[in-house]
Amino acid sequence: MKPHVVVVGGGFGGLAAARELAGDGASVTLVDRRNFHLFQPLLYQVATAALEPADIAYPLRGVVHRQPGITVRLAEVVGVDLTSRCVRLGDGGRLAYDHLVVATGSVSADYGVPGVAEHAFPLKNLDDALALRNHLLETFERSDVDRSLVDAGSLSVVVVGGGPTGVEMAGALAELFDKVLAKDFPTLPVDRARVVLVEMGAEVLPPFVKPLRAYALRQLRARRVEVRTGHTVREVTAGSVVLDDGEVLAARTLVWAAGVRASPIPAEPALPTGRAGGSPSRRTCRCPGTRRCGRSATSRRPWTRRAGRSFRWRRRRSREAGTSPSRSCVGTRASRPGRSPTSTRGSWPRSAGGRRSRSCRWGCGCAGRSGGSRGWGSTSSRCSGSATAWRCS
Numbered sequence: 001m002k003p004h005v006v007v008v009g010g011g012f013g014g015l016a017a018a019r020e021l022a023g024d025g026a027s028v029t030l031v032d033r034r035n036f037h038l039f040q041p042l043l044y045q046v047a048t049a050a051l052e053p054a055d056i057a058y059p060l061r062g063v064v065h066r067q068p069g070i071t072v073r074l075a076e077v078v079g080v081d082l083t084s085r086c087v088r089l090g091d092g093g094r095l096a097y098d099h100l101v102v103a104t105g106s107v108s109a110d111y112g113v114p115g116v117a118e119h120a121f122p123l124k125n126l127d128d129a130l131a132l133r134n135h136l137l138e139t140f141e142r143s144d145v146d147r148s149l150v151d152a153g154s155l156s157v158v159v160v161g162g163g164p165t166g167v168e169m170a171g172a173l174a175e176l177f178d179k180v181l182a183k184d185f186p187t188l189p190v191d192r193a194r195v196v197l198v199e200m201g202a203e204v205l206p207p208f209v210k211p212l213r214a215y216a217l218r219q220l221r222a223r224r225v226e227v228r229t230g231h232t233v234r235e236v237t238a239g240s241v242v243l244d245d246g247e248v249l250a251a252r253t254l255v256w257a258a259g260v261r262a263s264p265i266p267a268e269p270a271l272p273t274g275r276a277g278g279s280p281s282r283r284t285c286r287c288p289g290t291r292r293c294g295r296s297a298t299s300r301r302p303w304t305r306r307a308g309r310s311f312r313w314r315r316r317r318s319r320e321a322g323t324s325p326s327r328s329c330v331g332t333r334a335s336r337p338g339r340s341p342t343s344t345r346g347s348w349p350r351s352a353g354g355r356r357s358r359s360c361r362w363g364c365g366c367a368g369r370s371g372g373s374r375g376w377g378s379t380s381s382r383c384s385g386s387a388t389a390w391r392c393s
């Protein structure tokens, strides 16, 4: 009998795991609370109105329909019973599994900084991107009517986190202000709109090689982004961001790109957690039949190839032994999805300033297909329709 694998999460990690495991003969149920795969790396383009939500959302069923062995289930996983090997769903359903893959991604971490939860804009999903886009537009419209808001920093944006998301976001915002909004609001002093990028480390883009870090910094400065390295945020209010040295930045918009933690998933007994709430190493994670992958894991080992190998190995072994490969734990391993076809870390198809390459180098086709920037004008009516186009309501 084929082992039944439940994969929770249809992101990069979950999709890669589901495909490989189904290819290796497992029967896979892919569970996600939304019925589309979101291409997160281009969220900042939606937030700055360069792309529409539908450009970066693909229906999960459309992604996997050609591959036999994968069933998609739209549901929120609200719990896992590790003892009876069963997943509890928000709609009251239950799914039994032989093996469970947890690939629920990550959520923003505010590190307990006062005011972040209330006032900051995270950038993790389409709703976040649209909320930021609408907030920016409303702020500019309001400032156009009431100029006193400009003095209070209404046009300025603080981006916290000098990693790829923060750098792209800051560059794209600066371009949006200079190239689009300055024309759309001719009487508004858009040149007073500051974009400040705050990074705790000594340089932006810490994981990248030095020449790239230097290049990114040059590009940001060329776009008038104020880069504050070596600083953390102490406190956030509705109209200001206070840095650790006491400096107060007047800004109505704070984009929080400073950190993530594993998306929580309640389990009984509780799944052990490690760094940033992800699954810890094999030594400490001993949950039979359970694995984590993608951003919900913490180890850097490529899991999908390992999973494929271990299933093949178990199939061969059980064929030799004349038993079913299901129900036996092949060892628990927490790791990242490895280089799936759409895994792109280290290969950014656009400049630090956020310009998107016209041809899609991501392997998914979305960036290349979407025909370039649509400009800010397309957001003048609130965009929400296409954001929900893929959703079942």
Ligand SMILES: Cc1cc2nc3c(=O)[nH]c(=O)nc-3n(C[C@H](O)[C@H](O)[C@H](O)COP(=O)(O)OP(=O)(O)OC[C@H]3O[C@@H](n4cnc5c(N)ncnc54)[C@H](O)[C@@H]3O)c2cc1C
Pocket: 008, 009, 010, 011, 012, 013, 014, 015, 031, 032, 033, 034, 036, 037, 038, 039, 040, 041, 042, 043, 044, 075, 076, 077, 078, 103, 104, 105, 106, 123, 124, 164, 165, 263, 265, 293, 294, 295, 296, 343, 344, 345, 346, 348
């Ligand atoms: C703005 C931004 C830009 C980025 N840019 C890049 C980049 O350029 N290059 C790069 O390599 N990486 C980039 N990343 C990181 C990359 O997008 C993530 O590492 C990757 O998406 C993680 O994939 P994942 O499968 O672990 O999780 P996700 O893609 O987050 O998928 C998790 C899935 O699990 C589902 N889910 C969660 N909880 C539940 C539940 N309880 N029940 C059911 N379903 C659930 C969610 O709906 C989601 O579909 C970026 C991330 C962001 C936010």
